[in-house]
Amino acid sequence: MKISFVRPxxxxxxxxxxxxxxxxxxxxxxxxxxxECELWDERVEPVPQHLQTDLVALTVETYTARxxxxxxDRFRRQGLRVVAGGYHPTFLPQEGLQHFDxxxxxxxxxxxxxxxxxxxxxxxxxxxxxxxxxxMRGLNYDRSLFAGKAYGKVTPVQFSRGCRFACDFCSIHAFxxxxxxxxxxxxxxxxACALRSRYLFLVxxxxxVNQDALRTLLDGLRGCGLRxxxxxxxxxxxxxxxxxxxxxxGCVAALVGFESLDGANLVQMRKKWNTRHPYSEAxxxxxxxxxxxxxxxxxxxxxxxxxxxxxxxxxxxxxxxFLVNFSALTPTPASxxxxxxxxxxxxxxxxxxxxxxxxxxxxxxxxxxxxxxQLTAGCRWARAQFFRYSNIARRVxxxxxxxxxxxxxxxxxxxxxxxxxxxxRKLGRSLG
Ligand code: B12
Ligand code: SF4
Numbered sequence: 001m002k003i004s005f006v007r008p009x010x011x012x013x014x015x016x017x018x019x020x021x022x023x024x025x026x027x028x029x030x031x032x033x034x035x036e037c038e039l040w041d042e043r044v045e046p047v048p049q050h051l052q053t054d055l056v057a058l059t060v061e062t063y064t065a066r067x068x069x070x071x072x073d074r075f076r077r078q079g080l081r082v083v084a085g086g087y088h089p090t091f092l093p094q095e096g097l098q099h100f101d102x103x104x105x106x107x108x109x110x111x112x113x114x115x116x117x118x119x120x121x122x123x124x125x126x127x128x129x130x131x132x133x134x135x136m137r138g139l140n141y142d143r144s145l146f147a148g149k150a151y152g153k154v155t156p157v158q159f160s161r162g163c164r165f166a167c168d169f170c171s172i173h174a175f176x177x178x179x180x181x182x183x184x185x186x187x188x189x190x191x192a193c194a195l196r197s198r199y200l201f202l203v204x205x206x207x208x209v210n211q212d213a214l215r216t217l218l219d220g221l222r223g224c225g226l227r228x229x230x231x232x233x234x235x236x237x238x239x240x241x242x243x244x245x246x247x248x249x250g251c252v253a254a255l256v257g258f259e260s261l262d263g264a265n266l267v268q269m270r271k272k273w274n275t276r277h278p279y280s281e282a283x284x285x286x287x288x289x290x291x292x293x294x295x296x297x298x299x300x301x302x303x304x305x306x307x308x309x310x311x312x313x314x315x316x317x318x319x320x321x322f323l324v325n326f327s328a329l330t331p332t333p334a335s336x337x338x339x340x341x342x343x344x345x346x347x348x349x350x351x352x353x354x355x356x357x358x359x360x361x362x363x364x365x366x367x368x369x370x371x372x373x374q375l376t377a378g379c380r381w382a383r384a385q386f387f388r389y390s391n392i393a394r395r396v397x398x399x400x401x402x403x404x405x406x407x408x409x410x411x412x413x414x415x416x417x418x419x420x421x422x423x424x425r426k427l428g429r430s431l432g
Pocket of ligand 2: 166167233
């Protein structure tokens, strides 16, 4: 039997920020050794028009759904069977079944060997579902599929799944519910130390979930000679010892979801806890420990007016963030935000991920104090300001004290350059 794993892109272009798609490493790790496997990742290479295979296995996110459906329709016309998993099919399995033979909801490592047996016997079921919270002990992230592919220097590694918060716009709560799980620390450390790359990205949605486990992980990573980045909630800034331990174990950059400078917006998005940590003070603490801060901001909550863009750009520059995400609020299926927007009849395109009129980065709903056009244009303006070459140069030449090593500067330069290039390719382009 042969499986072709396929990772669609948002559209028909290459993505400079592509990392190894870990979902397939997990699946490959539980695939019997006599099954032949290949990977086509459309972010780094074209997917062939015809595949010589027995089963196509697609990973699908909301932004890649339109493209995934087009690929699946083509493969099925050629007589191939297609199974899909990931966030989007988990949230909208019935939509997926219009294009796939089978949909897998949730994580899949416990189900995958059985799915392969069903496929070989010609009795694929429509929907498979793995409940959230499965034990992560013994997971084998088999990266042999990635050999020779043009991924960046930063290698993704997973420690935990789930987040203890439930921000209304985020897909994580919808996917994992309240369940939180993590891999045994020794397995993560052994994996991380054995990787060829010295630069890692811990892909956990929030590394500051199980604090005891995190401390043990940091102890394990100390001395491994790694440089790593992560995504972490702002409240970690209240724990100076933990920040110090992160830095000692090689953390050089952290993505933090500030989301908004307005307290009422934070309450509305169910992120009130962010208001307890004054942003500038928190950022300075990260910097003092040698951790650069990548700030994530969302525009378009109900308090945002036309001044919000300039205010936020000023904040990001003044507080010396090394990278930012300035996104237009985009309700994704199954999120509390999507349900609210639908109820308030504010969605401009109910299924924006399928709509050919939607371009990446466009507003998809009616904001309260802005027009949709102002929201789209304001986000673009803010990104353009932050990623001006003069601002990039300033950040690299004069980084915050504590983040002045050559390593910090190189990471900052590369990350800024990659973000700028990625945005240039994606913005305004329709999905699919
Ligand atoms: C790292 C990361 C990135 C990296 C790239 C990752 C990569 N591999 O190249 C970067 C930063 C570039 C990135 C970009 C984007 N990302 Co991203 N990313 C992640 C993150 C944090 C980790 C991904 C990961 O490695 N997970 C670990 C693997 C093991 O888990 P998994 O993929 O879920 O796979 C399991 C199951 O889902 C299932 N499964 C998945 N696929 C399949 C397929 C089959 C056949 C089967 C059977 C099972 C199965 O089984 C797997 C193992 O159990 C996730 C959040 C998360 N926790 O997953 C967000 C996430 C996937 N990203 C998201 C988004 C929105 C984006 C962007 C669109 C952001 C933007 N606005 O531009 C872009 C899209 C880029 C693109 N070209 O596609 C959203 C998707 C939401 C949604 N509803 O689809 C997520 C969930 C973040 C969030 N909090 O909302 N991302
Ligand atoms: S803290 Fe981050 S990962 Fe957790 S629910 Fe909020 S946005 Fe999602």
